[in-house]
Amino acid sequence: MKKRKFKISDIIFVVFIVLLFIPQTRTPIQVAVNKLKVAIWSPTVEDVEDQNQVTPFQYTVVDMEGEAKSISVGKGEVTFISYWATWCPxxxxxxxxxxDLYTNYGDKVNFMLLTQEAPEKVQRFITKxxxxxxxxxxxxxxxEVLQENSIPTNYVIDGKGNIIIKETGAADWNSKKVRTLLDDLLIKKQGD
Incomplete structure (x- = not known):
């Protein structure tokens, strides 16, 4: 039987696998792989007949300063909800x-990034x-219609409570497609 010669690609593959087992390198590698997905994956707009609807409600939350708030969802405002965590690649x-999307639309769209983590950990992450x-x-x-077991899960909800986008997993939220959708939803809101 012939001995197989190692190629440089074999060595790279083995190093990659070993790095995935080292905790300090695992997350950066997973984030990099997910960034590749984000670069090509824009969220999917639900077909009108497949859109779920959330009954308008007040989402009770606490902000980073510990202040209780009640944020309207489905009551005339376009809303972006993201369930996320600092440990999630x-x-x-x-x-x-x-x-980037929030920088351009934060004054026109209700943005809520929701997490269950300790506020101190989240503050360190966002500051860093x-x-x-x-x-x-x-x-x-x-x-119930907004409950999902995996993160990230993101929603774009129009002013009437229609869930226009529900995306699980990493996606490019700053895409032209999402911006065009938000512009259209904001124009419709003005017409109502």
Whole structure:
């Protein structure tokens, strides 16, 4: 039997696998892989007949300063909801796009980034990354139609409570497709 010669690609593959087992390198590698997905994956707009609807409600949350708030969902305002965590590689990969979207639409769209983590941990994360996002800690159970077991899960909800986008996993939230959708939803809102 012939001995197989190792190729450089074999060595790279073995090093890659070993790095995935080292905790300090695992997350950065997973984030990098998810960033590749974000670069090509724009969220999917639900077909009108497949759209679920959330009954308008007040989402009870606490902000980063510990202040209780009640945010309207489905009551005339376009809303972006993101369930995420600081330890989640797909969440980390898509946050720069969400930050860019928030920078341009934060004064016109209700943004809620919801996490169950300790506020101190979240504060360290957003400070380190330089994010300026509306992060909240839910104080109530979300309506059933907004419950999902995986993160990230993101929703774009129109002013009537129609769930226009429900996306699980990393996606490019700063895409032309999402911006066009938000522009259209905001124009419809003005016409109502």
């Amino acid at each position: 797909p969440c980390i990969a898509e946050l720069p796009g969400i930050q 990354k330089g994010y300026d996002l509306p992060i909240y800690f839910p104080q109530m159970q979300a309506p």
